[in-house]
Amino acid sequence: MKKFAWFLTLAAVLAMALSACGAPAATEAPAATEAPITTEAAATEAPATEAAPAEPFRVAVVMPSAINDLAFSQSMYDALMRIQEEMGGPEAFEVVYSENMFVVDDAAAAIRDYASQGYDLVIAHGSQYGSSLQEIAPDFPETSFAWGTTADTFGQPNIFAYEAASQEGGYVNGVLAATLSTSGVIGVVGPIEVGDAKLYVDGFKAGVAATKPDAVVNVNYIGSFSDVALASEAATTHISAGADVLTGTAQMVVGAIGKAEESGALWFGTQSNQTSLAPSIVVASQVYHWEVALHEMLALIEAGTLGGQSFKANLANGGEVIEFNPDYALPDDAKAQADAAIQGIIDGTITIALP
């Protein structure tokens, strides 16, 4: 009995240690960070630097939720992974990340930590990290920082800003939703009426209104980015009010998608491709391709500019892509309408009036 009791205590201590280590996870062990110093080569008169292989470009990113949240955080992680592949793997482009940084103070500590470890670019992926970054960035003038979603660089020379024109994809989703809805009632599950979420929802409403003016769009901002259970309740609320098409934004919508699937309502995703959550009901997702902004940042950093500019991902520059679910049988005329909306936004014939 005594031994068993000791085992329990030990297990408790271990478990606590485990959960404490859980938060700042790092991938991609730094492979060959230090180039082999060629002292012998320097003995001869040949230029020493020539022989050394190029140092990898090192990126650190701090994200509010998990890298597989099928929403905001995953959009950035996927973009970084795509760039890594283009540049030739972790040897050329090293990526480390801290996920689930819902607490801003923890995120600030991680940002400062990465900066002092000499990463070339530190990304604060969340508008809530802005004020922390504003204080940290001046202490590391040699490091480049990026934060989003925003257009504000605080006027500092080493901060880039990036944002997405979420209303554009929202509009396209809205056009499709209005076309596919037979009941004329559409439900939206939103988090808090700010930033990216507000842009998406407003764009979505505009898209519905332009296509089917008499359709009703019920909107719930549930007041939380994390309350999955409440998001699923919001979905049932919409469904019992007659909605047959739903959409929503931020990481807590996974709960809502489950409820939509249960009752056969259609779903439109945003931020990341949400098809895998419910392949039978997801029609299309607006997906952020942050590499559009990241490529420009990387080019500027190579050229010696560490910040001071802001970037916008939209349909025209490929920073936003509407990805259709290949398993959903989308009628041709609906697809044509969506394509027309995308084209219209790109060439400027459709302007989205935001409230």
Place this chain on the structure above:
Amino acid sequence: MDPIVILSAGVATGTVLFFAALGEVFAERSGVLNLGVEGMMLIGAMSAFSVANSLGNPWLGIVVAMIAAGLISQIHAYIVITLQADQVVSGLALTFVGTGISLVLGEGLSKAGTVAQIPALSVPLLSQIPFLGPIFFTNQSVLVYLGYLIAPLAWYYINRTRPGLHLRAVGEYPSAADALGINVFALRYWYVFVGGMLAGLGGATLSLAVSPGWFSELTTNGQGWIAVGLVIFAQWDPIRAALGSYAFGALRRMILDIQGPLTLFGFDNPFYYNSYLGFFLQMIPYAFTVIVLVIGSREAIRKRLGSPAALGVPYIRGERGK
């Protein structure tokens, strides 16, 4: 804004809170405060979903969830009953232990897709009762009906049976109970275990019936803490815990119905056009809790009710009473 729909949904979501709160009622009635409800619920939600996913049987998931959460609760029991450590600190630690373990073991489960759920059904005759029928007996999960059964049984057990008397004695005056030959330590271990099992059942209700799926620590998202609060709200009474849980669930749901539509009672809906007012709405369930608490505590003083006298106090055999 159909009151029947709102109340019926409130009963369904409130069942999660009820199971967790009832478990805490048992633990606290025996004198052990367990703040680890959130962690135990996560263990329950994760293991229920995991078993239902891999074996395809949600009922087995429920059983495993209850056992797993019950076992995790024994860490707390050992620390506070045998080692006599501070119950608040140990309970908080249990929340982190439960969260950590469930996140590690639940890795990858969020992509499992849909699994077999606990079925929902309507009760043939009872669902015909006007107003009450559609709220309580139409298309509810089997677990909701289980809640209806457990609430009065738990009340009867605590207040009218001999083992229930022992439970109350251990929580009110453990040295007297000990003098009568009741094993205070064994009973406290047991009721912490019961509390853990019920918290696990609450978590399983969440992941297999109310909002199916595993979404890491967002699955419960603080509902365990609401359950702990509901125990005080319920004055350690199972029936009140049930009613409070259902009311809390209904209020949460009502907010969504108020905010969603464009018009409310024929007027432009102010909460739709000014979303920031939603924060005011989200306050309502908590304000309601405070109001009932104030009213309830006056009644408690009058009837000399209140928390179990030995709640949070470790029992040390042979120690002089106060």
